[in-house]
Every structure is written in structure tokens, then in C-alpha cells.
Amino acid sequence: MESDSRTGKRKGAGFFERRWKDVRVGDFVKVVSNEIIPADLLLLHTSDPNGVCHIETASLDGETNLKQRHIVSGLNTQDSQFEPEHFSYTVAVEKPNNNLNHFKGYIEKTDMKRLGFGTENLLPRGCTVRNTEFTTGFVVYAGHETKSMMNNNGPRYKRSKLECKMNIDVLYCVLLLFFMCLIGALGHYIWLESLPSMPLFLTPGSQGHLDPPLLSGFYMFFTMIILLQILIPISLYVSIELVKMGQIYFIINDVDLYDEETDSRVQCRALNIPEDLGQIQYIFSDKTGTLTENKMVFRRCSVMGTEYSHNDNAVRPSVLGEANDTEEEVIFHRSPQPSQTGWNLGDDHDPEAAQHRHHGRRPHSSVGRYKNKETGSSQGEAAFSSPLETEVVPDRKLLQCVLSSGGGDWVGGRWIGCSEATDLYLDFFLALAVCNTVVVSTANTAQAQRQRGSERSSHSVFQSPGDLLQTALTKMHSVYHTLHSWQPMIEEDVDPDHTPDPATSHGGHHSTAGGQTSHNSTQAQSTSTPKQCFEAESPDEAALVHAAKAYGFTLLTRTPESVTLRLPHGEELTYQVLDTLNFDPTRKRMSVVLRHPISREIVMYTKGADYTIMELLQTPSEANSLKGNHQNVAASTQRHIDWYAKEGLRTLCFAKKVLSERAYKDWSLRRQEALAAISNREELLMETAGHLEIQLTLLGATGIEDRLQDCVPDTITALKEAGIQVWMLTGDKPETAVNIGYACRLLDEGDLVIQMSTKDKVVCKSTLDCALEEVRQFEHSGGPGGMGGPEEPRLSIGLVIDGHTLGLALQSDLVASFLELARRCRSVLCCRVTPLQKSAVVTLVRERLKVMTLAIGDGANDVNMIQAADVGIGISGQEGMQAVMASDFSIACFKHLKKLLLVHGHWCYNRLAKMAIYFFYKNVTYVNLLFWYQFFCGFSGTSMIDIWLLIFFNLFFTSVPPIMFGVMDRDVSAEMLLGLPELYRTGQGSEGYDHLIFWIAMLDAFYQSLVCFFIPYWTYQGTDVDIYTFGTPMNTVAFFNIMFHLAIEIKSWTVVHWVTMLASVIVYFVVTLVYSAVCISCNPPSNPYWIIQQQMAKPMFYLVCVITTVIALLPRFTYRVLSNTLVPSPLVRARHLERLDTPIRDQ
């Protein structure tokens, strides 16, 4: 796959297309936007004037936000056109290693000056260049030395646990065979020794002399091996493969595991481990894209103490799916009309409006492209511009509030509008749109660059309307026509909820009409630039910006110094950004200090976690204008936030603060000092931030949903009921992880959550010890209590640990206590973990706790984990195919895991376990017949069954029914298994197949073979029976015995079972009869001619068959009956329940 991708590579004077595999260390590689980086590159040049390159590292660490990389500082490559020919420095880098976050090296210039560089200058292979037109780099690591390849462990050969156990039992069989052969050899020796002289029946060798007994005994050992080798169930392996194929056929064909949306079935890439699905004890799940859709959706907000539930946004994507296209079209077709009305209202001379018009033209040519983008976004073309996020349907009530308040101001004074301190609604949305680090770009970076380059100048152009007016007007005419031609369509597509009444917009209240108009024209604008997208460091920010956009506050551009946005009425405002106090995990908030372009007022917008913001609010005494009322706002907002959190939404609070010029100046000075400080700069910065972020005015709060995939909480609950421990391993922040943990019921409200986050090993150790002690205490106190009342809920513990702490905890001296703690936790959340850590955790748990692990993920960062786990599951569809390629099974969404594990896993495991046991039993039973006969033929290795029938017996007569049994038997119905996840536990405890069951089966096999041998023996003892006449009823008896044994084991008899069983019986008799009728002297020495016919003419044959089968199976049958009656297992109870259910269901 990789070698097919081509990339630009320098050769001679220019760049040439080269295959990835041809890229060598020392090459210069030029990568254009949205291309995947082919090797680890040292960034030397980018199209960005600031020397910044944006990359998306999702395939490396799963973080979907954009990261900035800089060119090596001190290399003045950025000024002019970069010429690789003139790059004549020496580059030295450290040895290749797998640490994604560590990289260092230096460039030695010609003047012997060394320029250091680090991770911030590295473009790692596998990442995607975003938002940068092109970038040029120097290959420092290529191929297997790249960071991403060093992080790739390579596939692990997977063998199912059942097969591992089975292999041990096969080994036992080998030992048993060895033992039996030894008995045979010894027996033969003793028998020979006991003979007084050479008897008649002892045939000398062809040379005419007999081997000495010892040598004969030695030879006999090998003869016995040949005779009894069927004991080693070679056929078992073949049968198991066939059974697994059958099982996989049924898994693939399960209509419940089919996803309509992507038209994909479950894929089984590993054919050898379906039964492992039935034994999973630990699930390691990725978060992003696995549990969640990784689509942040603005769900609710609370402004000034009033809750606005955006009910329309709660609609699931699956439901929306179909409507999506039409929805877009509605918005899109509708948009020109209001523009036109706005036009009619006499805004002709507004250059902004003209600009809108200009944009408004574009949609009709970009219909296709827009759709392209929509479907294409799932392939990761655009970072955060998937249709769902953009599709925030505004709450109508809130929209009214915004527009009416904004509109009023707008009427009063056009340019002052939104700066009114009283109008907190506008402030709220302003904060939403501005208080972030979102970069606006278009998908086509080249365009973005051009725009960006001309932005400032174009702004100045806009400021002087006269210049542009002319051009705008010239374009106007054609636009007008276009719009007219659309009119019929518009009328057809009118959406009564959203389209403003034409009457209202034409006449009616001026302000409302104006507001609506502007709003709609904004929408027109937003849709008219279809490739515009917001690229944020975190998806939440993007969601907020989109939400703001839905209300008309569109972020247009952002530079470090300014931020431009369009207000609902169409004006564009460029705020000067005075300062940005970035988010940090200690403060848990970020602030932006802006200067309003018109009022020149300095405003600070702060957003952050609810508790930090709430603490910093103005006290009522301080609040002058909003006494009392303010208190209420805070209280009700807090109530709303609590409610959001309970719903699993990610909550953020927004607040503002108006600063006086002087206060800001004072603070700014201190800030500068802090920035300049050399020692403890971080602390100082934090302190200065703390100084500013006080006495805030609460604006409101938002609830963003990291939308969980369909039925994820249900699935997780079911999996937990099934006794599976679910771990979530994510590269995301702890806060997010915990939020999601609650949302998908990994954590419950009542859970004791242990948070571990430290960088110090000693602290880590003590925390571990403390937590462990605490947990033990809980268990102790819970233990006796649990004895007293079984109803008492067991305390469940959740562990949240971050990547760094995890790294410490995984060190050899702490790992034991960490596992001890993790084992007792109901769920574990690991945050900020690297792909390698993910696989390390999985490997550790798998190997140290000796449990069955399953890893599920969708991204390239989960590949290691998927390969490390016993069962790796890839979620197809979301992010590329790497996870799917590495996985054993790939499913379309997380909810399919439930049926895959609980039903198919259970079935596959139970079927295969029973079949394996049955095969062991079958072979031992049959072979032992031969073994017992050795006691009566001087251990000479004679077989009393014709050699061909012996071979056919395993190959044809008794092979198909057990395979059918392994493929199709259904102990409990799927509904029952889904309804009672506890039934899954039987597989986890290996109840279907363990060594005890194996040995019981062996004992039973010995018993049955003894019966099958000795009942005919005693019947024919002393008569004139010949060898093969003696063997025929024995063979038949063994056949029926083995068949009826299977019949006892079969839990559900479908047509297929009946047919195969009957067919086997028919085949046995037909083949034996025909063979005996045809083979006169074809197979010396047995010559089965007419033997079975002779036998079947005698009643004794049937009497022997009947009684032997009954005696042989009586113990097993009785045992089954008694255990089912006296101590029914959960499965048997479920079957009873199922039977009871049927009439109820029928009713």
C-alpha cells in the first residue's frame, strides 16, 4: 500500500514523483497539503510565511487535533524560495527510537555553528499535512527507522486459548500413546519370554530365525505406535479448521452484525480464533471513534440562567443520515431568497452585502463539491468539518432572543450593536466564537494561503467601500439573474420552520426582518464557501465555533493579533487580540483579551470547567447592576451544568470581564515581566493569569456531546454483566475520558473513582499503595456485609490513570501492585497514553494476569494494541483501514461487539470446546478397542478390524456429525444469550473445556471402550469366531456408541443434525456391506468378504450391539440427567426458561 503512494522527491534540479519505498535518508521531500508524510522529515521550509506547518497526527497517537511544527530556527530558509541545492549543512540526529515525543539533533552550518532542533521540527511519517500548501523537509529517518514504524510491533501469531489448552491435551494423548505402546512392548516381551519353546504360530522372519524377545519387544513398540496412532487426533485439527470456517460463515452472515449505513458486514480476518470471542475477560477499548463517534455536537446551552435544549441536535446520525442531503439542500436553496430581500430593503450600497452577493453566486456551481466534501469527510480529508458538527440546528427560542436583542441594537446604532454590556446573549456567542484557538481554513490549502495572504489587505479594502463598490456592482447583475432562476425551486423547498415568511421579511417589523435577513445571508455565506472549515486543537472548540456560526456569529479569520468574525447582521468585526491565556490543566480555563474595534473597550472572555469559573465569579456585593438576579443566574446555571454532566455532556462555562484600560495596562506589565522571567516562568505566568481571571460575569454554559456511538452504554453494561472488565485507553485528556466514562456507563455515579496523575515515582508508589489499601479495606468491610445480605451492592471502583503515571506504574517494581489494583477495579481509564503504552498495557494484562484480552479500536494508533491482544477488533469506516488491517475481526460499530461476543463468542466457544472434547473421546474410545485386543493376541499388534474400515471410520463414518455439531449446535438461543449476559461467564471460566473435563472425557472413553470390547468378547469367547468376525460387531458397536454419545451432547436437533446423523449410519452400513461384498482377496490378510453379511444374518449381532451401546452410554446419560435435574447449570436453566418463554412469546 505504501509503496503505491507517490511523493515528490528531489532529484537534480527539481522535485520528482517517487514511490515511498524509494525515499532514502538525506533526500529532500516536498509534501503538499493533505498528503501523508512518507518518512520522518526535518522541517526546513513551508508555504506558510511564519514557517509553520500544521499536521494531523491521528494515525500516530490518535489525537485528531492539528499540531503545529516549525522550521528549524536559525535557518533562514523561509525568506526566499527554498533551494535544496544550496542546503549544504551537516545534519546529525540521534539513533532511531520509538519515542514519539522525543527527538533531537543539530544542523552544523558551514561556519561550524550548531543549530539544535527537536520534536517541534519533526514531521513524523504517517501524519498528514494540513492547512499548509506545501512543505519541504529533509529525510532523517526512512522506512523501518521511522518513529511510526518503530512503534509498530509487527503482528503476533495468535493462537486461540482453546487450541493452546487442546495442544496440551494432545500432548497428554501422546504421553498416553507412549504409555500404551510401552505396555504393548513390555507385554510382548513378557509374552515371548513366557513361551517355553518356539510355538507353531510364531512366524520366523524371512531368514527363518526369530528375533530375541527383547528385540521383538523393542520393535513392537513401534508397531504399536503405528497401530494406535489414531489416538493422536490429527483429524481433530482438520475438523477444527472446518468447524471454524463454518462458524465464521455464520458470523459473517449474521444480519444483526450488518451495518446499513456503510453496507458492511462483520469481517473475520483471522480464521483461527472465533472461539476466543467466547472467553474474553478484559476489553481494552479505544475511545475516539470506537466508543464515541469523534464528532462533537453542540447539544445544549444555558444563557443567563435559561436553558435552551437544542432538541433537534439530539437526533441520531442514523436517523439524520437520509435527511442530511435534503437538509443541506434546503438551507442552500433557501439562502438566495433572503439575500434578495435584503437587497430589496436597500442595502445595495453596503459593500459587505455586495460581497455576500458575490459569494451567494457560488453555490450553484459547487453543489457537487459540497456533497463531495460531506461524504469525503469521513475519509479524513477535512479535520473537523464533518457534516454533523456544522449541522447545529439553532434553538428557535434562543435564536429569537439573539436576533431580537441584536437586531434592536443594530437598529439603534449599526456599529455599536453587540458591544452593549447588558446584552449578554451576544456576549455569550461572541465568547463561543472567539474564546478559542480555532484556525479558519479551507480544505484547499492553496486557496487558504491566498486568502490568508490577502486578508489584511482585503480588509482594508473593505474598510473603504468605494473601491470595491464598483466591482461589486458590476457583478451584481449576473447574480441577480441567477437568483431569479432559482426562485421556483425555493418555493418548492420551503421549510416552514426555518424559512422566514416572505411577508414578514418584505414588510412587517423592520428589525426582525433585518435580523432574519442577515442571519440567512450569513448562512448563505457559510454555505457559499463550502470548503471553509474550522481547524481546532480540540474538537470541542470546533463544535462551539460551529454552534456560534449557527447563530450567525461566524468566525472568519484568526491571526495571533486579531480575530475577525461576522455578526448575525452581516457586519464583520475585527477584534484586536491583546492577549491569550492558553488553556492549562491546572487552571482548567482559557481566556482571550480583546479590544472591541468600535467601543475600544477591553473585554476578556473566559471559558473553562464549571467549578473553576464558578469560583471566580463576582460576588453579589461586587456586582452592581445585576444584584440578586446574578446570583440566580449562577445558581441556575450550576443546576444546568450538573444536569448536563449527568447526561454525559462535556460542560464548559463562559464568563466575561470588562477591563479598564488602566487595569489592563498594569496587568500587562506584570505579564511581560512574567514572560521575561527565566526561573519559574510557568508559575509566574499562571499567577498573572490568576490575577486577571477574577470577578468574572457569568455568561452561560454549554453542553457538548462527544456523541457516543449507537447503544454504547447498553453494550458496555451488557459486557460488564457478562463479567468482562472494560478498560478505556485513550490519548485524550483525563477530563474528557472521565466524562465519556460516565456517559458510556464505564463509571457509575456511585463508583469510587481513584485518579492517579503524577510525575513522581515515589508519589506514584504511595498512591498505588494507598489505593490498594483502601480497596482492600473496602473489600474486607464489604465481604462480611455481602455475606449477610446478598442484596447489598458491591462497591465498584474505577481507576483513572494518565499516561505518565501509567509509565511509572508499568515499571517492574510497581507493576505488581498496579495490576493488583487494576484487577479489583470495575473499570480502568487510561488517558494520554501512547500507542506503545496501549499495547504494553494489553500485553501486561494478558501475560501477567493470564486472562483473555480483547482490544478494539479504529485508528492507526490502536494497531499495536489490537495486535497485542488475544483478539483484536477493528472498527471499520471511521479513520482509515490500518486498524482493520491489523485486526482479527472488524465490525462496523461498537454495538456489534455485544452480539459478537455474547452470542457468537459463546456459541463458537461452546461448540468448538464440545467438539474438541468429543474428538478426543472418540479417538480414545475407538483406539482403545485395538489396545484391549492386544492383551489377547500376545501384544503382537494385530488389528481385529479391517484396516480400511479402520481408516474410513474416522474419515467418513464419524466425521461429519461432530463437524455439524461444532458448526451448528445451539445450546441457548441468541435472544436468551443477549438477554442474560451472565451466561457468557461460562466461557470465561473455561467451563466448556478444561483439563478436568478432558480427563473426565478420557475416563469415559476408557470405560466405553472397555464396554465395547468386553461385551462382544464375553459373548464370543470360546466360540469358533475368527478375527474379523469378532471385529465387525465391535466396530459397529463402537460406531453406534460414538453416534449416540454425540446425540446426548447435541442440544438442538435441526434438520441438518438429523440428516447428517442418519446419513452417517447409512454410509457406515452401505460402505461396509459393499466393501464386504466386493473385496474377496483385495486386502490381505483381513479379506472382509461376506463377513458383515454373515454377521447381520444372526440375531446375536443385534443383541450385542444394543446391549453394548446401552451399557456404554448409561453412566454418561444418567450423569447428564441427574446433573440437569439436581444441579442445573445456568445454561440448562436458561434453556428451561427459553422453553417456558416460548408459549409466552407466542401469546
Next chain:
Amino acid sequence: MMASSYNAKEEDGHVAVAGGGTIKNKKPDNTAFKQQRLPAWQPILTAGTVLPAFFVIGLIFIPIGIGLYVTSNNIKEFEIDYTGTDISSPCFNCSQSFSWNSTRPCICVLPFTLEQPFESKVYMYYGLSNFYQNHRRYVKSRDDSQLNGDINSLKNPTKECEPYARNEKVPIAPCGAIANSMFNDTLDLYYIDPNGTRIQIPLTKTGIAWQSDMNVKFRNPGSNTNLTAAFQGTSKPINWHKPVYELDTNPQNNGFINEDFIVWMRTAALPTFRKLYRIIDKKNHMTPTLPRGNYTLEVTYNYPVRSFEGKKRVILSTISWMGGKNPFLGIAYITVGSVCFFLGVVLLIIHHKYGSRNNSADIPN
């Protein structure tokens, strides 16, 4: 990978077409078979459900067992050992002075008394003990094509017959260890009637081998009439006194199709066995085949068993539909029937005590 990217492209370009209906839908068929929902009979083995089976087995097996037992008991069987290991035995001398090559036959006479008359047809068996006719290499040591009359095999016996394939380069017919070790004692039965006269009992030589063996498996090379010519160029087995074409005077019972030979060639399954030697037909309905009284068995003692501490016996037995006398199967049936009946009773008790528990839904749900 290929498929998914292909689909994505399709959606990209032709959304309308995709909705049209001729789309490649990967949705699995919703059939009962594929969805594993085939109607099934799902028996649950509990005391309640299997109770009848146990009683039925019990009720059927006990009568069968009784029938078998009675039948077996009605069979008359008489056995006499003539090995001659004991010094008091008439055959002691013969057994001691054995040599395969002795030309002078050693004859011993054993008197015996039948306490009960044998009413129906009597089968006369010779029995050998400790004779491992089932030894692997012994069993193999024969040439079935030769015995089937194949001329080529007659002259070139299979190497399985080694070392009894050739005698001084001359092929042996019949070759192999089995034929070589053929039982060659001659047994004659005399009835001593109450007034002391010895009446030889007529013994039928034919009808003792399987019809399938007689007619299909064993054939003489060439015609049955001129066996001497047919076996020209072959040698007799080393231990035999006379060649194979002189086994009997009756051409239909000579050569390879001699029934004594065929019976011997059907190797016994167990080291202690009997083989059918002669049949004593019932003369008429009035007199028993063998009336009670004194008999003598005249043995031409040729066959050595001392080398393997074997025993030689003569068995006189009537037979029934179930074969010879063997009480085992009858006892087994009676026992198993009783056990099943007993288990049925136990299960009945269990069913009454616990069975109702299963029928109520006691599963927490």
C-alpha cells in the same frame, strides 16, 4: 480495503444511482439457516423427560435376557481334553513322543460318558487353547490369491508367506504359516452300546465351512478333477504329511476347497478357540443324535501343542439360534434391564422431589 474504497467512490459520484436499486448490497440473507434460526428439537435431559426411557429399557431387556438365558441353558455341550499332559491320560505317550516327521501315527483312545442325550444335530469341534492364531505375523502369513486359484500366485507365492513360501526354491502350496500349522489330528467317535459293541458314529465332513469361503474365496487352480496336475511344480507345506491335493478323496472337498483346510484358514480371534470339525446329523426323529451312554474318542495324535503349553479338546455341542452355549448375554440383559428399572425408580423419586423446581421459572430474570 478495496471494497470499501470502491463504495466510497460510488457514493461520491452517483448518489442518485446508488439509490436507484441496482446496488451491490452486502446485507446477508435473512434466512433461517444463515441466521441460525432453523426450527430445532431441543430436548433437555431431565429426570422427568427420560423416565419412560429407563422403564422401557428395563421392561424390554429383562424378557430378552431371560429368553437368552433359557436358550443357552437348553444347549447341551460336552467337552473332553485329550492333550495328554497328565501321565494318566491315554494320550500321554503320544504327546511326549512327538515329531512332525514321524511317519507312524500315534493313536490314543479316550472313553467318555454322555449323561444326557443330545437330541438335535450335534456339532463336533476341536478346541485349542493358548494357540495364538491371531498373532499379527501369523495372520498375515498367507496368500489369498493363491488360495483363490490364481496360477501366478501358485508359482510365486507372496512374500507375506515367508519363510513358508518356498521349499528349496519350489513354491509351497498352500504357502504361509497358517497353512503350515494346520491342525492334523484325526478324530473318530465310537458309541459303545450297552452290549459292548463299538459303533462308529458317521461324521459329516462337509458343510463345516462358510458357504462364501467355499464358493468364492477358495478355489483350486485349474479344475477340481485333476488336482495333481494342477499342483504340479509345487511343494507341500513343510509340516504336512501329504500334499494339498491328497487331503480328501472327494474332488469337491479336496485341494484348497477342502473344508477342514478352509476352517483352519479362518484364523481364530482369541487364543482359546474351537473350530468346527464334523457334524453329526440326526438320523431320524425317534432317536437322539447322541444317546446317553459310553463313547470312545479315537485320536490320531499328530498335532503338537507342548511347545506353547496348549491344550487340545474335543467339544460336542448342539446349537441354537444364538449359537453355542453362552449364558453371558442373557445375564447381561437381565442385569442391565434391572439396573435401568432401578434407575427409573430412582429418577421417579428425584423427579417428584426436584422435578417441579425446574418447571417453575426460578431463574432470576
